[in-house]
Amino acid sequence: MRSTLVALxxxxxxxxxxxxxxxxxxxxxxxGWQAMFFAAAVPLILLPLVLRGLPESAGFLVRQGRQEQARAILQRLSPGQRLDGPLIQPQGAAAKTSIAALFQHNRTLGTLSMWLCFFCCLLMVYALGSWLPQLMRSAGYSLGSSLSFLLALNFGGMFGAIAGGRLADRFGLPQVVIAYFLLGAICISLLGLNGPMPILYLLIFVAGAGTTGTQILLYASVADFYDLSVRSTGLGWASGMGRVGAIVGPMLGGVLLAAQLPMTLNFVAFAIPGLVSVLATLVFMLSRRQQANRENYALAA
Known part of the structure; x- marks a missing residue:
């Protein structure tokens, strides 16, 4: 259930x-375009109201000694479970960890490959999100059609994340991430070809699943890979590497647009990070397998 809930x-x-x-x-x-800035201010105004309804994590409440509030949250998550005794924070969960902990216990390959996946995936997410409408307009589509492509891209991301979470719970996160990256890269590279509108919308939908949807699954992968004691540090550093990709992505789109390359080459360039991520995820799978083998060997000894 964890992958599904994180994706949702x-x-x-x-x-x-x-x-x-x-x-x-x-x-x-x-x-006109100025209206979009006023619309973007509305969520910021509503944010304080939303935060009031956002519950704290059960672990944080336990550390603060707020046992009853933590118990109420856990009871909602698992109504059939009896929680009679005092709640205890798992050992090591509250300890502060440094970046060095991410490379201990045979986690080096897994950490580096996960950072590369985050970088490449957010590069694609922000490159497409920033430049897809403009690229489509330069290909001759109207403004309304170009924005509807962006709508299809994000709809694919939402559907892909939720469906991917269910698939990951059944088949495993790395396997689903590889399939998503591969499908996303193929569909992005095909966007520069002229085709019927239904096919184009389908390609963009799958591209959204293979970028935004995959990024959401990567968060679940981090939560699954690291122990509780280093999970927050691992997620923070992976997200930070992803934000570097989020900066590079729009810049790459601007460079490609200024170079006036053929439309096909623009989208092929956006797809290449997806193929790199496939290789990085394979390395991540190998790292996890080696780590599991070492742990099993240590237990057997």
């Missing part, structure tokens, strides 16, 4: 992208 939570990013694209289709022809 992070799919809010794709829902927001769909809302932004839908508002753009409606607002831009009527009020």
């Amino acid at each position: 939570m992070f799919s809010g990013y794709a829902v927001g992208g769909m809302a932004a694209a839908g508002l753009g289709i409606w607002l831009l022809p009527l009020f």
Whole structure:
């Protein structure tokens, strides 16, 4: 269930992208591009109200001594479970860890490959999110059609994340991540070809699943890979590497657009990080397998 729940939570990013694209289709022809900035301010105004309803984690409440609040949250997660005794924080869960801990206990390959996946995936997410409408407009599509492509991209990200979470619970996260990266790279590379509109929407939908949807699954992969004592540190550093890719992605799109390359080459360039991520995920799988073998050998000894 963990992969499904994590994917469902992070799919809010794709829902927001769909809302932004839908508002753009409606607002831009009527009020111009300035209206989008006013629309973007509305979530910031609502944020304090949303935060009031956001519960703290059970682990944090236990560390603060707020046993009853933690018990209430855990009871909602597992109604059939009896929680009569005092709640105890797992040993090591509250300890502060440094980046060095991410490379201990045979985690070096896994950590580096996960960082590369985050970098490449967010590069693709932000490159497509920033430049897909402009690239499609330069290919001759109208503004409304270009924004509807962005809507399809984010819808694919939302659907892909939720479906991927269910698939990961059944077949394993790395296997699903590899399939998503590969499908996403293939579909992105085909976007530069002229084809019927239904085929184009389908390619963009799958590209959204293979980028935004995969990124959401990567968060679940980090949570599954690291022990509780280093999980927050691992997630923070992986996200930080991903944000570097988020900076590089729009810059790459700008460079490609300025170079006036053929449309096909632009999308092939966006797809290459997906293929790199396939290789990185294979290394990650190998690292996990070696780590599991060492742990089993140590237990047997």
